[in-house]
Amino acid sequence: MTRIPTGDRGQRYEVSATGYPKEEESVIGWSDTLEGADQIAAAIRMAPGCTSTTILDRQTGKPVITRFVGILR
Secondary structure, eight states: OOOOOOSOTTOSEEEEEESSSSSSOEEEEEESSHHHHHHHHHHHTTSTTOOEEEEEETTTTEEEEEEEOSOOO
8 A cells, every 4th residue: 555645745835824724824735836826825715714825935934925815804
């Protein structure tokens, strides 16, 4: 039986969301490219309850893009 590893597997960009699937910030996925990470973030922003997404560049340790959804109060 072949074991399939899960997780980031060394990918550069990490996508997280606040409000979906939990109220607190949750890691949603990873991508090798910024474009791929942006596509993941755009898709998750359409989920009910999602208030924001952030793409983190894991090489620099800094957020690259943070986008908010809807009206924030």
